[in-house]
Amino acid sequence: MDLQKKTFVKHDHVENLNETQPPQGSDLPIWKQKELRKLYLMFLFLFLGSTTLGYDASLLNGLQTMNSWQAFFDQPTGSRLGIFGAMPGFGGLFALLFAPYIADGLGRKRGTAIGCIIVVFGSLLQSFPRTGSESKRDAMYLCGRFIMGIGSNISNGTCPLLITEIAHPRHRGKVTTVYNTLWYVGSILAAWVCFGTLQHQIGNIQWVLPTAFQCLMPGVQLLAIWFVPESPRWLISKDRCEEAREILIKYHGNNDPNDEFVRWEFSEIANTLRLENESSGSGWLDMVRTKGNRKRCALIIATANFSQCSGNGLSYINGGLTIWCWLVSLGASFLVDRAGRRVLFLFAGVGMLISFIIWTACSAVYAKTESTASGTAVIAMIFLFYGVAGAAWPGLTVSYTIEILPYNIRAKGLTLCFFFTALSGVFNQWVNPLGLESLHWRFYFVYIAVLVLECLIIFYFFPETKGPTLEEIAVIFDGEQSAAGIAQAKAFEKVIAHRDTKQDA
Incomplete structure (x- = not known):
């Protein structure tokens, strides 16, 4: 499925669905x-x-x-x-x-x-x-x-x-x-x-x-x-559809009740939630019941662990480093729709690996010689390491987790992310000091191996989610015949019918 062109699932009852674009909203x-x-x-x-x-x-x-x-x-x-x-x-x-x-x-x-x-x-x-x-x-x-x-x-x-x-x-x-x-x-x-x-x-x-x-x-x-305003998706899930429609009209349709984009969006959300309720549940077991959900859980656990256990727990962040991390992460957040999530994840992973290798080498030199130059290089690599990490992990840890999840397990999936983030934090607090005390700078080789593994997992298993709506992203994991795929087609049918009615009038 081509995410950039937003092509759609072809069903027998909708002709030329892939050749027509849905409403895009106000530009x-x-x-x-x-x-x-x-x-x-x-x-x-x-x-x-x-x-x-x-x-x-x-x-x-x-x-x-x-x-x-x-x-x-x-x-x-x-x-x-x-x-x-x-x-x-x-x-x-x-x-x-x-x-x-x-x-x-x-x-x-x-x-x-x-x-x-x-x-x-x-x-x-x-x-x-x-x-x-x-x-x-x-x-x-x-x-x-x-x-x-x-x-x-x-x-x-x-x-x-x-x-x-x-x-x-x-x-x-x-x-x-x-x-x-x-x-x-x-x-x-x-x-x-x-x-x-x-x-x-x-x-x-x-x-x-x-x-x-x-x-x-x-x-x-x-x-x-x-x-x-309350989440339109939550309102629809509670059968408060008119409230949800009014919110979408007001904020996504510039108060125009006939806005074609809002008609498309509301129909897609409502149909997806209805079909999700009919085909699956919202309990904890549903998070591993299907192949798509198991992949989601694996990605969430990987994202949570990578955000905390990529070597970023080996150095205490001071005031200057905190400001630097915030500025980089804030700037990167405005690139997620232009560069894409995968690009930012890979940029962070590869950048962290390269800077961490140099950091390790400089630490080894400093441990043997205590030279000022190598000590300065370590500080520079720490700033570079946290800078490239800021391109992905601070912001995308939460946003990527949320958008790959369907509504029925979205809150539980975010909880799973927080749980493994907390466990990773415990690892940093307890294991890193022991490793550094026993192996000193040699302990850094553990994280070089982790970063290599991280880059490979991102490259081969992390799908791009730039472009589609929350409902459309589900098709990437669950296939074209999933609740999201069928709802997408039904929403488009309504748009076509509305267009035909306007043309006949």
């Missing part, structure tokens, strides 16, 4: 489409879900530099300090048990709101822990961090779904890819807020203020989410 730029422009401005508030996650991930590093925080918690070290850092991750893993049911049952908007409320509550518990014995202080602080981890993963399990499912097909790839790159903004913000309070000796307020600041982003998001 006006975004700034000339009032309602679409308003929609994408509202997306800025949805992006705060990723920013919140990045803020918390970097907050504890900043707090450890503060004498007031160290004094309040009696200089935590070892396993006690480790549990402080790991607790949001445990909360996030716990949330994965029910996050997809919230997204599918209550909706993308309500799921995001629930996540925001939980994050605010957890942040407040962290900010005002009980005084007294060490156990009492730790219990409330850890409870707050655990709860905040739950809320963050609920919000991040719904926000990108809502963005993907309501964005115009022309811009879906860009806006969804931008979402996860804003993790870096939260990390940068945490560093600067901690730096600002670090300059002032104001008692416990020094660390309480940046901790309580966590409430701001989910608080703003909670207020703004009610102005964002």
Whole structure:
């Protein structure tokens, strides 16, 4: 199937289907489409879900530099300090048990709101822990961090779904890819807020203020989410078709109820969801029931692991490197529809392999000679390595996962991605230090082998998803006679019938 030309499945009852193009929608730029422009401005508030996650991930590093925080918690070290850092991750893993049911049952908007409320509550518990014995202080602080981890993963399990499912097909790839790159903004913000309070000796307020600041982003998001429209796909799945149609008309059809593109889009979505419900379920076993779904799961697991375990856990990211990573990943997110997903994945994989080999060689030279030149080269290769990695992994990890999944298992598939991302993070935290301690720079050869394998898997198994709508992508995995393929043909039949009616009139 030619993805660029958007050719379509030929059925006996539709003649010359492959020779005719479906409606393409308005070719006006975004700034000339009032309602679409308003929609994408509202997306800025949805992006705060990723920013919140990045803020918390970097907050504890900043707090450890503060004498007031160290004094309040009696200089935590070892396993006690480790549990402080790991607790949001445990909360996030716990949330994965029910996050997809919230997204599918209550909706993308309500799921995001629930996540925001939980994050605010957890942040407040962290900010005002009980005084007294060490156990009492730790219990409330850890409870707050655990709860905040739950809320963050609920919000991040719904926000990108809502963005993907309501964005115009022309811009879906860009806006969804931008979402996860804003993790870096939260990390940068945490560093600067901690730096600002670090300059002032104001008692416990020094660390309480940046901790309580966590409430701001989910608080703003909670207020703004009610102005964002619900996912038309979720509404259709709940038999609220007219609401979905009105949303598509408003934001994708410039308020024109006769817009041919919206007629096509609504029909394709509605038919696909109906046929999916008739032919398959939405449980966890359905993720491995068909060959197409098994391939999807394999790609999701590979994407999650590659995003975390490609050598990027061997170096701590400082402020300058974080800003560099964000700028590169943000720039790359605007190339996903021009260059394509596969090209960016391969560029990142090959670029990481080459820079990592040089990084390893320079580290070997530095270990033997301690020369300034080799040390400088290592730093340069670290920046280059993270730069090329930023071309794919920060943004595409989430956006590629979402778009290769059909609606009935989309929320669960995103949960699978987060689960393996978390496991990969645990690997980085526990295995890498042991490997570096035992083998020093020789441990890097493990990741050279991993990167070679990564490039081969991307080249041979990762399909391109540039161009098609979410429903059309399913045909790549499930074949032309799948629910998506049949729905695609039915939608086109309606467009042809509507065109013929207009011509007869």
